[in-house]
Amino acid sequence: MCEANQTKVLQIYLLGFRGLNKFKPLFFIVFLLSYIVILGGNILIITVVSVVDHLKIPMFIFLKHLAATDILMTTTVLPMMLNIILVQEGTLSVFGCITQLYCFATFGSVQCLLIAVMSYDRYLAICKPLRYASLMNPHISFQLVIGSWFLSILLVSAELTLMCQLNFCGLNYIDHFLCDLGPLIELSTSNKLTSMILDFISSIFMVSLPFAFIVMTYIYIFITILKISSANGQKKAFSTCSSHLAIVCTSYGTLITVYLMPTDYSEVNINKYKSLLYIVVAPMMNPIIYSLRNPEIQRAVHKLLNNVKMSKTSI
Template sequence: MCEENETQVNEIHLLGFRGLYKYKAPLFIVFLLTYTLILGGNLIIILLVSAMDHLKTPMFFFLKHLSIADVLLTTCVVPMMLHIILLNEVTLPLWGCILQLYCFGIFGFTQSFIISIMSYDRYLAICHPLRYSSVMVPDLCLQLVIGSWCLLIVLASSEFLVVIQFKFCGINYIDHFFCDFGPTMELATSDISSLMLHDFVDSILVMLFPLTLIIFTYFCIFFTILKISSANSKRKAFSTCSSHLTIVCLYYGTVIAVYMTSSEERTSNINKYRSLLYIVVTPLLNPFIYSLRNHEIKRALRKVLTNVYNSILYHLQTFSDNLFIVSCINEGNDEEYRNTISDFVKWSESNNLVINVEKTKEMLFLKRNNMAAGPIRINRREIDQVNTYKYLVVHIHDRLEWRTNIDWLCKEAMTSLHLLRKRRSFQISTLVLKIFYQTMMASVLFYAVVCWGGGLNSREKNRLNKVMRRAQSTIGETLHPLEEVWQTGCLRKLDAITKN
């Protein structure tokens, strides 16, 4: 409890930027634009790394979590700072101020661990490249990141439990734009020596230990690069860690400038403006450092922008390929035939499907003299009428003759037969030859055999059987003849139809 002549503090007044009230509008616009850029840049990094397969590597996984920490840190402080700029000052409940201090500690110092993990990743990639893929497996990366967050939550919670037991009496204003540790603890009327010792030990764990690891890894990296004889290889090795080294200098430089100063400077207005360096400047520059200096990020961003541009340009349209529109012309009346085509064109337009008119063909099967239908037009362009058409590697004739298709099959099969004989000359086993036949020859010879196998004349059947007999003599085992393959395929198709 507070003494009789003191008032217990239940609310904290944040005074913000005193003396700059006349620049309220420019300050608000600048910080709002900066916050928007921070959110945009870091969210782009998060989404790119999450969506692009070629960015699913340990380095970019850690970069994603660094961006998450940046977004959370700035969101913890900047919206309130904008509120203060508009209203000149803001009143917070005491518990709200301590909660902001708690979140700020977690989000701010998690970056220190993630940056040190990234330096270890660069150390393995440059100093031990052969072991890199076996050590930096996805499970280890996830464990390192989760361990960093959990450790910071535990450390911050231990301080939080101590702070909420303090008494705050008398003065209830802070000359700052957020509840920073130093200015907030100055309001406490309890003995804070135990907390300061606790904070000193935590600072060694969250700042000194990671910084020592970073310095050690970069010493190893530096001496490893010096041993590389090729100047081009040296340049590539330096370029792989230049972006990370820039972030290290930026982060630790700003933290040292703010917190490793004398107590007098720490409570001055100068330190308040220094805080903007790691709250606003560092999160703003991090995504630009990686996007401007990293080819993979630039390539991923270029791909996304191209896809978005094409989606806007073509209204998310795709092509309706490999489609057959079937209708009848009855006794020379082609009205139903034309209505079917017109309905399909309208359906394609309503579903954002583009009909490639140049590739679209018309074929009249079993055409009679009274089937002299006029030309079909789609999008004011006349459709070509053809006698033969290759649809999914099957050559179809308007009289349902299969000579063209058999010519193509025999030509492809003879090429595979030549390769089969070459393999036989190398004394390859019969089993391997049979597998080659099934994958390279039979898959071509009997493709869609259910459709055309029953319409062959004796000459066409003999041509295919002749090719199969040659393959059979090469392999040395009996193969299924064409008639048997066709009948088996028809029975399977019939069975599937009856089941449906």
Template sequence: MCEINQTQVAQIRLLGFRGLAKFKTLLFIVFLLTYLIILGGNLLIIILVTTVDHLKIPMFFFLKHLATADVLLTTSVVPMMLDIIFIEEGRLSFVGCITQLHAFGIFGFVQCFLIAVMSYDRYLAVCKPLHYASLMSPRVCLQLVFGSWFLVSMLISSEIMVVVQFNFCGINYIDNFFCDFGPVVELSTSDTSSLMLQDFVISIFLIFCPFTFIILTYMYIFFTILRTSSAYGRRKAFSTCSSHLTTVCIYYGTLITVYMVPTDASTASMNKYRSLLYTVVTPLMNPIIYSLRNQEIRKALLKFVTKLKTDSFHF
């Protein structure tokens, strides 16, 4: 319960980019264009993988779900961010803030598992090619994806259930452009030590365990490539992993930059700028990586565009 001279927080104020108010028009245009590119690029991947027959293989099935997570992640944050830039401050109901926090957590951290599943797929393709079709059947692919979404949803929801039981009294503003976990918890007037311990344990499971699994799979892949006798075989094996390995480096490099860099009271406001890395930059890079570095995607895109031109000509 709140004290007599305090009121329960019913609305959250998001301060956004107050220090950059004079650049708001430029920021609005840049982030709007970036958001449209993210939507266009990732939706194009989803459409291609869904409609083009030769892309209906496990690697691209997982890529489709990664693209879906990117679209949902940016959509849960960027439209609100654009509104904040335009009016220089955002307001959300407390329920709306918690809802955004919940959605952001699921769509952001499910990517850890999806990227780990993709590394397992690459491990099977390179290290066990003769058994790949049986080990990575459509049923197994569906189970891996469903399991990733289900586990992340359950773990994030368990944290949110604890957060909503806390008291939020008095201060109701966040120096950020969305309801991130740290700033929201800092608003609470309750003892959050148990939640922080729970968050640490869950973070190990959501971030450290998938990352360790990815490192182990790529160690096996690396040694398998080294044992390959022909130079062509080594190049082909490496090319099957290059796009995914680039995604791993960008995604976990972003997480390390945001969560592992020490901050204090004087630099905490910089977190919102670092948050742009995983809310905007990473979702923007994934379609670029797979479009430019993947021959199958480029062929499918060319085929898709050609079909559209042909259909429009006949119409």
């Protein structure tokens, strides 16, 4: 409950990027184009994997779901961020703010788990090639995708249920462009210890353990590749996981920079601009990495475009 001299907060104001002034149109255009690239690139990945038969294998099925989480996560944040740039600030109810945080955290957590699952897929393909078909069949890949969603929703729901019990009194603004966990906890007037402990536990399951698993699988992958006698065989083996490794570096590099590197929550401007790395840069880079580095995706895109052209000419 709020004290007698405090007002219960019903709405939270997101201050966004204050002081943009003449740079506001530039920021708006840059982020709008980034959002279009994110939507276009990831929708293209989803379409190609769904339509082209020879891409309906576990690695590309995981990639399709990863592209879907990129779209969902950025759509949770970017449209409102664009509006904040235009009108200087955004307004959300406390429930709306927690809902945005819930969606953002869930999609981000699923993404972390999917990247870890993809590393396991690459481990089986390179280190256990003879058993790959039995260990990673469509049924198992479907279970891994569903498991990633279930575990993420379960942990984030537990954390956000506790957030709903916090009191928000007095201050009602966040110097950010989204309702991120740190600034929202700082805004609460309740005892924050339990929320911070649960957030720490969730980050271990959602970020630290998947990252440790990825590192472990790639250690085995590199050891296996080094044991291959021919240079051509080593190159071919490495090419099968190079795109995924690039995504690991992009996604986890930005994630660790934003959320795991020690930064005081009071350093709002630093955290705010660092968040753009994970929310804008990583989702934009993932489809670019796969379209540029994966020859199968390139061939599938060319085939799809040719089919579209042929259908137009036949009309």
